[in-house]
Amino acid sequence: MASTPPHCSITANKRNQNHQKRCRRWTNHNVSLAKPPLPSSPHNAPKPGASTAATTNAQNQPFPSLATLQSQKSQLAADFSGRRRFVSKLHIGRPKSTLSIRHTLVAEEALQHVVLYGKDDQTLENVLLNFESRLCSSDDYTFLLRKLGDRGDSSKAIRCFEFAMRREKRKNEQGKLASAMISTLGRLGKVELAEAVFETALREGYGNTVYTFSALISAYGKSGYWNDAFKVFYSMEAYGLKPNLVSYNAVIDACAIGGVEFKKAVEIFDEMFKNGVQPDLITFNSLLSVCSRGGQWEAARNLFTELINRGIDLDIFTYNTIVDAFCKAGQMDAALEIISEMPGKNVLPNVVTYSTMVRGYGKAGRLDEALNLFNKMKFLGLSLDLISYNTLVSAFAMLGRFEEAWDVCKEMENSGIRKDVATYNALLGGLYEEAMEIFREFEKAGLKADVVLYTALIDTMCKNGLVESAVTLLDEMTKEGIRPNVVTYNSIIDAFGLSAITQHVVDDAGEASEFQVKSSSSSVVQEATESRVTDREDDRIIKIFGKLAAEKASQENNCGRQELLCILGVFQKMRELEIKPNVVTFSSILNACSRCDSFEDASILLEELQLFDNQVYGVAHGLLMGYRENVWVQAQSLFDEVKLMDFSTASAFYNALTDMLWHYGQKRGALLVVLEGKRRQVWENVWSDSCLDLHLMSSGAARAMVHAWLLNIRSIVFDGHKLPKLLSILTGWGKHSKVVGHSALRRAVEALLTSMGAPFQLARCNLGRFISRGSVVAAWLRESGTLKVLVLHDDRTHPENVRVDQVSNLQMLPL
DNA sequence: GTAGGGTTAG
Structure with missing residues (x-):
């Protein structure tokens, strides 16, 4: 079932990469749900099921875009209106569950006993044997295993499942048990076990139901494997199954968790109509979640407004999802406004x-x-x-x-x-x-420490220069059976250049592949109950903490040769473990290059990395070498991809790339990149005539930007315009730095201004701000030598760059 | 079958 991912690229989804075994594309496109508004009156909307013409229209568009949602004539728009009553009817003032209780009281008693006395396989078996005669049908066992799942006890749940399966001969009852088991495992993130149960069910002839398929879709979705969720979803037809509301909701939710683009989710949404399945509020909430988790708060806002305009009764899930979308985007005031509206809609925060x-x-x-x-x-x-x-x-x-x-x-x-x-x-x-x-x-x-905790520790160790300990921890987590993810590796890569890292990073990580190899034939029980040997006496993490002091003391000796090329080994290891590098990996590598002083090593590294990803590293390598003209088209398409990412990811990318170019003296290249970043609004409002805001920039990017801004100001002066009374350059207080009060940016900018003789001074009331009177700056800009210090030159020049640099100057001046 | 938390780049 699992697909084999191409080993790629920063275009990999940056979210959920802790579930790296499968490939997911990065598909976070910016979409807008804006105008024209749909008619909000229900009167001119067709009734559900009455939109034949519109349906035909949609069928002609296999990939309906958001235009579908925006268009008044579209099938979605029509049914969107018509559905209103349907949705409202379902959700007005109703509690979520109207399900009758199916299990018996005996099942509840059995649950207590299983929890209290089923300490190991044998005692659990005994408890179940005691209750066997009194437990009724699959419903009781389903109750048991679901409740055990709620308690996080997957191995007991599996025991109960297998116990029940051994006694149940009716296919449909077996199917119910399997669906419950798959769904329980899915909720617990045990997607491989869920997969195993599903495949067994299919093989044994009781798994061919819409319930087992929906449960598996949901299990994949919950773990971020939207690709597999889609495959299962689209395979239903071949099995003669028609997806129902739950199947559709599960697959849309998989989009939300997996970070699939909104357009794709809308596509599924359209298919629902085409196939006569009416969405409910959960469908809309999941759709909203697709926007929210993709960081597309504007799309979320538009969808939300749309639902409000249509008079659909929203529930607490809807409100919380939209609030989260705003919070994620830092739109706190908008979030607060939503909350203030909630009581009026009878939904309390x-x-x-x-x-x-x-x-x-x-x-x-x-x-x-x-x-x-x-x-x-x-x-x-x-x-x-x-x-x-x-x-x-x-x-x-x-x-x-x-x-x-x-x-x-x-x-x-x-x-x-x-x-x-x-x-x-x-x-x-x-x-x-x-x-x-x-x-x-x-x-x-x-x-038990998990991958997140280990990674946090590893990262902190790396940041403190305790790389030995970090590597020991990587080894430790591997031995504990915890698979490192892309974040773990990014942290390690980021430490390269901070201190020497020896080959054993790569060697140690090799052991990680051991636990990845799983026999598909091994039984569910075996896999679920294989407990790791935990030796509390041999407490390695505590020992590592103990080593900290010693290692810190010897840190001074650690600043030796930087082994940038070890990154190649780490990259290879990541490929073996099927951990896809992402944009953060790329930024980390560039940062490591910036910390290293060997141009040769950096260029070899980037050249070699092109084998893994030609576009990304080709651009980085080309710019480093000064082959700007050759790579600029490729660079543009890379920038296009980065533009689709959220603001902080994109700015980190531009910062890292510019820093490296600046560090190795490719200053015109650095200038090109920051101007591109500015043009694409990577740093939001970087400059006006009176103010240059550098607080989101790295030191290399900031310095290149200072040059660009001053050249721009200069053109204003030479055009005969007056400068504002006061000019400011903001560097911030360093709050964006991990190290509080570490104002490297301010110092770098200060040194640059001083070296150029620019007449800026640190503001007395604000240590992160340089100021100067406009008239003073104008006078300085008019001086004969100023242009010379403002125009950037490469330390390495290539004749073919002349043309592209001329173009860039033209681009730059009118900005 | 839907909402909130802890890990990298910032």
Whole structure:
């Protein structure tokens, strides 16, 4: 079932790459759901099922675009209106579940016993044998395994499933059990086991139902494998199955989780109509989630407005999804506005709504507002849960305010909620002084470190120059059976150039492939219950913490030869493990190049990496070598792809690329790239006539931009216009730097301005701001020697660049 | 079969 991914490229989806075994394309296109507005009156809308002509119209468009949604004539638009009553009818004031209870009281009793006494295979079997005669049909067993799944106990759930299957001979009952098992495993993220159950079910002749297929679609979707979800979905027809509402919703939800482009989700949505399946509010919520998770808050807003205009009754899921879309995009005021509208629609904000806002404010650095909201939650009597507490803990920890983070933990525990792996991760994040103690407590609580926790530790170690420890941890997690993901590797790559990293990074990582090899024939039970040997005595992580001091002491000796070319080995290893590099990998590699002083190594590395991805590394290599004319077309299409990514990813890419070019003296190339970034609004509003805002830029990008801006100001002066009274260059306070107060950017800009003799001075009231009077700058720009210091030159020149650079100057001046 | 949290680049 699993597809083999091409080993590619920054175009890989950057989200959910911890589920890297399958290929997913990066498909985060910007879409707009805007105008023209659909008629909001229900009167001129056809009734459901009455839109034959429109349906025909849609059938002629196998890939309906959003234009379909925008067009009044489209089948979607028509049914969108007509569906209104249908949706409303389903959801007005109804609780979510109207299902009758199917299981018996005996099943509930059995659950208690299984939980209490089923400690191992044998005792569990005994409990089930005791209850066997009193448990009725598959419904009781389904209840059991679902409840065990809710408790996160997949291995007990599987035991119950197999116990039931051994006794059930009716195909349809077996099918029900299999669907429940697949869905339970899917919820727990055990997608390979779900797959195994499904395949067995199909082989044994009880899996050919819309329920098992839908369950598998959902299981794939939940783990981010939208590609496989789609395959299963589209294979249904060949099995003679017609997807129902649940199948469609599951596949649309897979789009949301997997980061599939909105257009594709709308396509599925259109297919629903064509096939006579009416969407419900869950369909819309998932569709909204597609926008939200893709970072497309504008598309989300438009869809939301559309639903409101149509008078569809929205529920708390709808509101929370749109609030999250706004929060993710930093649109906090818009989010707040939505929340203020909720009570009027009889939907009250809940703990999820508030947690989302708290996180949004925390991310935006508006901690006071985050705290206010948190306190408001308490005031309103909302019962705070683990996630809402963790959100606040993490907000404090992100700002290095560990004392307060710790206080929130205490408050949480006083209210009877125990810390989980995410809480500890937030606390360990800064690797502050009590890290070892916190880790001991973590283990004492019986929690297991997962890939996120390990990666966080590895990254912190790398950032502190403790690369040896980081590599030991990589080895450690591998031995524990935890598969490193792209984030783990990106952290390691980012450490290259910080200190020497020896070949054993690559060697150690090789062991990671061991646990990846799984026999498809091994039984579900075996796979599920294979417990890792955990030796608490041999506590390697604690030992690593113990090594920290020693390693820190010897760090000075660690600044030796940088082995940039080791990155090739890491890349190879990632390929073997089927971990697709992404745009962050690319940025990390460029950053490593910038830290290295060997032009030769950097160029060899980028040249070799072209074997993995010709476009990305071809452009980087070409620009580094100064072959601008040859690669600029290719560069444009790379920039086009990056443009589709979210703002911070795109700016990180431009920053890394410019930094490397600047570092190796390709200053005109650096200039070209920053101007391209500016043209594409990568750094939002970088400049006006009076102000240059560099706070989102790296030091190389910022310096190239200073040149570009001053040249631009110069052209204003030479055109005979007056400069504004006061000119400012903002470098920020370094809050975007991981190291608080580390104002490398300000220092780099200061040195540049000084070297050029530019008459800017540090503002007294704001240490991140350089200012000058417009008249003074104008006078300086008119001086005969100024142009010479403003125009950038390459340290390495190639004759073929003359033409493209002339073009770039022309492009630059009118900006 | 739908909503919120912890990991890289910023």
